[in-house]
Amino acid sequence: MEAYRWFWGGLTIAALLWYSTITIYIAFHGVFDIKDMLKKLSSGTFDPNAPEK
């Protein structure tokens, strides 16, 4: 039973640490992704018939 407790305890710590970190990271970088996406859409660079990138 001790092994199970360690496994789930370790997984919970990993999940909380990873999730806390990724939230901050994405909050920062996601803003730039949105700006970039809207810029491309508004500048008309989007062409639905263009070949795949």
Added chain:
Amino acid sequence: MNFNWLLDGSIVGLYLVATMAAGIMVRKYVGNVEQFLVAGREMNVFLGIASLAATEFGIVTCMYTAQGGYNSGFAGSTPGILQCLAMLIIGITGFCVKPLRDSGVMTIPELFEQRFGTFIRWLSGVVIVLGGLLNMGVFLRIGGEFLVLSTGMNEKYLVITMTVLLIMVAVYTILGGMLSVLVTDFLQFIVMSIGLLAVTYFFIGSFGWGKIVDTVEKTHGEGGFNPFVSLGWESVLASALVQTAATLTWQTTIARLMAAKDTWTGQKVYIGTSFFFVCRFLIPGIWGIVALMVIAPTTINSLPQPLRASVSISGIDKDTSVADSTKQALNLSQYTPEQLKSMTLDKLPEEVQKNVNVKDLSGSVKSAVSLNAMPVILGKLVPIGLIGILIAAMLAADMSTDSSYMITWAAVIYNDILGPFRKKKSSDSMGLLINRFIVMVIGLFLFFYGLFYKLEGSLWDYLQTTGTVYLSSMSVLLIACCYWKNANSWGATASIIIGAAFPIGYLYLEQVWGAAALKDLGFTQDRSKILAFALSAVAMVVFSLLKPNAAETATKPTAAA
């Protein structure tokens, strides 16, 4: 209940205003159908991860994963680990998703048309929409029930809550399509994550990790940690199949792959989001364990009043799994069938509540208790201020899920079910109008289905079974389409029909006979899922080889090539 309408209500209100504003503001960037359905394929990695994570976590997710924690302890989080592995492996290898994204299509059925013909595209669209809409049909009601239970709102406001939620989501989805969905998803991911993390840290800090683990050990023993003991190998296998198939073909997941700016970006979104699926099950699972710690069900009157008021005993008189002695103790003969339909646990006489044990009641009653326990304890334990953040987080989770489901299933209806009937390409304005109309119709369906469908058994089982309606056949078709040169339209047709027959048949029989009667016959949800996957694959192989011109088909290149 701790929810303070002034402080917590203001936090929720602020979030709602910000979301609506963001969602509506980007509508001006939408000028054609491709921008409406796949955001012009301009989505980058971080936005993709935020959007996929926010979409894949709704109130409904929180409820069933917490139910898993309540019923099975940590073992209830097993599907999350399975999906994490599936997502990571598929993201790294590009298995199926690379040829799918490389083909430049907007939906999976569009890819199937290139290989199996127009009819298969149409049929695939039908089962995808059927499975998807049945699946999301319960979202709105579960979301409304969560809000009622966690805020202490009067139950009579449930329908109003559902309506307001739906209208808000529908407004920005109809106006801005996938673009609004992506932008609001980002905001919703941040709010949702703050709420989820804050409440989890609060629970662990308040109760202590040791006590949480002890509760699991005391209540479930080894089964609380080892899924093969508590859930059984059939359940684990069914979960593994469903999670892998969902990663490959679930419409909301695939929509992010299609919206990604290139194939590798789509794969990176998969890799980056994979571990989120462990969090998605484990974090609410811990909330469910805390609910079990606080509300250990013994007799009916041991349950808190809001929980008793939320659990209906309708149908218990006909349930064969409930012992006659329990039915006698409940004294059901004194009620008319009409009274029984609206009867909840709290309306039973006090003497009955004191003497009848929850574990002796029907499966649907026990399921409702385990499902609703978590929102009830959130409302009681989470302090003022934090509960406002939590409710905003849950609204964020729910709105991002609903909006994304509406837009992605609208894409399949427009593209694959109606598409083959369009003689010529619609103009951009007509295409947008049709898509917006479809989103509105899906919203109406959600509303009415949520009002009238009665959930039997566990929520997670329902979602997996409805999802299997198309997950089984679509995953088989996708793999065959990309990697098996002998696959053809006969095999595809047989695979789709057989893949849908088992889960739909199970859901129908469950409503007619009840889950307990089906279990007595050896027909369980897990078996219906495993059979759907296995026979769908067998049908693809057998019927493809039976088709007279199979050899000729084999010479055609695959869509991937």
